[in-house]
Amino acid sequence: MGRKPRAKKAPPGGVAEEHGGYGPAARRRQRSIQPKIHLLDVVALNAGLPGQGLLRGQVGTVVEELARGVFEVEFSDDQGKTYATAAVRAEQLIVLHYHPAKAS
Numbered sequence: 001m002g003r004k005p006r007a008k009k010a011p012p013g014g015v016a017e018e019h020g021g022y023g024p025a026a027r028r029r030q031r032s033i034q035p036k037i038h039l040l041d042v043v044a045l046n047a048g049l050p051g052q053g054l055l056r057g058q059v060g061t062v063v064e065e066l067a068r069g070v071f072e073v074e075f076s077d078d079q080g081k082t083y084a085t086a087a088v089r090a091e092q093l094i095v096l097h098y099h100p101a102k103a104s
Contacts, residue, residue, distance in 0.1 A: 035095045037062060037071060043093040052086045059096065060086075 037043065041062045048056045054075065064072040066087055073093070075084040 037090055037093060037095060039063070039065065042096045042098070043071075043073060043088075044096055045088070045092060046094050047092055049086055049088070049092075052084055054084055054086060060084075062093075 039062055042059060043062055044059050045054060045056055048054060058075055060073040060075040062071045063074045063085075066072055069090045071088055071090065071093070073086055073088045074082050075086070076082050
């Protein structure tokens, strides 16, 4: 009788181990680490949005929740003039903190 081949495991210390593995459970763990995003949160892009002319690290403000996990973010210059708005998924954002916070 034929046996099914076993799935290959990532080597110890590899990317899978560093990030808690692969698959849905790992993605849920990653989402639980990220703080919940709220209206008026100051956020930064963790990846560029070339179609919108936005680079990784640009800072904006969440102005609307368009759908679950999708936010409208407004990007403004130092004088407060908006230069871009974009619909951005939560996974593409990092919430910025301007006060001391305890690490979890």
